[in-house]
Amino acid sequence: MKKNVFALVSSLAVLGTALAGCGGGQQASNQPPAEQQSGNGQSQTPAAPAPAEKKPQVLRLNLHSEPPTADPGLAEDTTSGAIILATFDGLTRIGADDKPHEAAAESWTVSDDKLTYTFKIRDHKWSNGDPVTAHDFEYAWKRALDPKTASNYAYQLYYIKNGEKANKGEAKLDDVGVKALDDKTLEVKLENPTPFFLELLAFRTYFPVNPKVVQGNDKWAGEANTHVGNGPFKIETWEHKSKLVLVKNDNYWDKDNVKLDRIEFAMVEDENTELSMFENGELDWAGSPTSSLPTDAIPALKDSGKMVTKPIAGTYWYKFNTEKPPFNNVKIRKAFTYAIDRQGLIDNILQTGQLPATGAVPPSMVLNPNGYFKDKDIDTAKKLLEEGMKELGISKLPPITLSYNTSEGHKKIAEAIQDQWKKNLGVEVKLENKEWKVYLEDLHQGKFQIGRMGWLGDFNDPINFLELYKDKDGGNNDTRWENPKFKELLNQSALESDLDKRKKILADAEQVLMDDMPIMPIYFYTQSWVQDPKVKGVQMTGLGDVDWKTAYIE
Template identity: 65%
Template sequence: MRKNAFVLLSSIALASAAMAGCAGNQTQETAQPSTTNQGATAPSAAKTDSGKPKLFRIAITSEPSTADPAIAEDNQSNMMVTSTFAGLTRIGEDDKPHEEVAEKIDVSPDGLTYTFHLRDSQWSNGDPVTAHDFEFAWKRALAPETASNYAYQLYYIKGGEAYNTKKGKVEDVGVKALDDKTLEVKLANPTPFFLELTAFMTYMPVNEKVAKANPKWALEAATHVGNGPYKLTDWQHKSKIEFTKNDTYWDKDNVKMDKIDVSMIEDENTALSMFDNGELDWDGAPYNTIPLDAMPSLKDSGKVKIKPIATSYWYKFNTEKAPFNNAKIRKAFAYAIDRKSLIDNVTQADQMPAMGLFPPSMAVKPDGYFKDNDVETAKQLLAEGMKELGITKLPPITISHNAGDGHKKIAEAIQGQWKKALGVDTKIESQEFKVYLETLHQGTYQVGRIGWIPDFNDAINYAEVFKDKNGGNNDTRWENPRYKELVNQAGKESDPEKRKALFAEAEQIIMDEMPFIPIYYYTRAWVEADNVAHGIYQDPLGNSDLKWVDMK
């Protein structure tokens, strides 16, 4: 789902806010006091076995930064967007894209032109959803002034990158509403996964009339307008969110819940206690984290459910600041981490040590590029790197992370490992997630934690994160011309074996220069109440959807 995933999309077993594929500076609108959408149409009354309207209660760890598809980049905001918007396609429970607002899709023989024929559907305010809304939304996300960190996901569209980087005109972007019900899209190159992309949050439509009338439309329930399974009917900032079934949604018959209540609970132990007391129906992934201390007993009792996903837990280096402007020092810190010990003793959710850029489902070198806990090599690299920088002592080192007990315990464990292996003193700082994102984007950090949720199952979705120094998600500020060339070539190459070779060379470069530390590949861990008939859909990549939730 996202940039310094997504992001956005943020927020897996231990990532209360992971991103599904993020970028440079981002302009965020300031959230106003909460309001309730008093004019919302009451949902049709699906009933539980007891005859009461159906309610599903969950928790998230932090305030979503927005409910605007163009700006959303973290897991909490992705939840807002996927719940209240419908794109041209939607990922189904078979993990494949299916027609959503698009009723029929034509693809030209050369794979460069997609023609989407839209079904009759409505916005939550009663307006018809048109092809013009999609054209407006995509060009709005690409507009440089929007500062969308996920704009690069629209670079597959002809002219998209040029417009976003101020080298082209909006008129040359290859998306055009031929009429109210027909959208024509021209791609820069054949993109086999394009119908997966059209299910991604940045590709969602936006009601042009609403967005132009109020630039802050997506920050309050009273002004929010969507076209998805649910309506945003209450948003009490930093407290709670309420979704209700959207009776204007084209597929409303497959939405079983009348209401979803979302509580914002930063403390993981509090959320688990609420679940144990019957105040929540679901705790843990994909939007919250089970306390690490509770994992052993939950695993022993068989209550916790664990699912591996193609999502990574990373530490990023700010490569523009000493001492991490030196590749050997970066590699020393990466090699000195004991991942197996971290997983066995801290995370305890059967994660897999990460020894490269690409997760197992996309791997080009499954055995990785270095050894776990290689202390001797780490010491040698540190000494060589310090000599190259002309220093005899490292400056103070700070590990930054977004608030969460799990992230804190991981940081403390790595802090101890670095002290033991390298003699390095570090301090740890924690920030509320929205503030933390700005810390990364502004480059005011040394070592920063992030999770990456891929948007589709292709290695390019990982590789492109680090392609451009000033790219939407590359907070490391690292760039390598050959790496960039290889990723660009892979994006145009259709032969699977040639693409694999290009990715292998690119991955070798980034592992040699180590602008980030791969730590582990996620699993999702959660507990659910006995009366959950159908839980939150979670795909193999770590993306999630509340559409199909049902209660007994």
């Protein structure tokens, strides 16, 4: 976004979106009250020492963009995902050890065949005071699978029995393997044993929603006064494209372990302005995961030792629209992919320890450590371009446009790649940038030739990066590419219980993906940021998610 994109989530690692966004606006800082002294100063008796002043528990951050939604069933980007993780709890929640722990579910049992999970829902309430029940989970999951909802993340629920069939109109929603046995008991039946299922439950598409709220207002998730969640915080203020304020949710089941009273977000699109606000004391944090650091400032920030950098399970790539010439030709797609100098981009622009991506799956779950092609293979690129143009019967390429969402970092990467394509292939490429929400809609509608996107893992398994491209009309595909062999390999992997054999199947699938090249991998993400030393307890996961539940001001 977790992760889309960019799901749909950053520093120049995530650059505001991995399926993630960007935005503009400003928010006034919340300064602590001035210290006061009492007494007339005339007494000779030493005054007792004043008690230590309690630090206001207010965290001030920047969102590089307006979150497109705060609805867990519809969100597909990391900006929305960060707000949703703060305002909702799934059955599980990822802890500081990067493992799933009890959250809305206080306990569970698993059948011997690993196909049936039974969850005990703990006693807790929605932020509006309604009780959270097992029915709310059943409703939320079936709502996301309902074709009428048009959730681009519905495929994350395909692990549930009949989830895929229901989403594709081949089965009834009543046939989906999730059922509230009573208010406190949720039974879930799976298609196949899924070893990462408990981790997946901590992802937003599996979060509950309040049926009464959702059914009463189609726009419930877009305004502070109508948004209802069950997480550690709730939305107090949402001034669109200006600021967003979260406050502690007193109805949260674990409220005693939530230390922050408020999280105040500015919405400033310019990275230099954001960094200045941090340096002026108006923000407590700048950069990833909800924004990015300005590229020009990175060398000095590195030298000062202030910048924190962390590798995450994510890939920055460009997508081809494989239905539009000339990128309906695989050789031309490969030519553009091979002609990029990834290491040069990292050394001269990104500068925060990224790795060149010559495959789709990131290092933490790598299937082929050697990659599938060479970085900066210019001779092969020229040869493939010539062959591809002959196959299309053209002597000159049509006008080509590279699209990206507004961000200084995305712009610099696009300009560098534009220059490389001109130098290495003799190709002129026009650049086009759009505001994040508009950009995302155009990408989904096929209104692009080459478009940037990133993907952060929703869970730590290669299938999460490959299943994006299983179906031509899949919610986060956008490339319009589909390959029967690729689909069959992914289906086989779901049935294979031997981990080594499953890894080989998935490696074969990634090979098919890279042979057809509907996407152009560029680099594997890191996240970089600067923070005030007094900010403690912010949890940054290996998947690029951020959780402020345990954060506090020292």
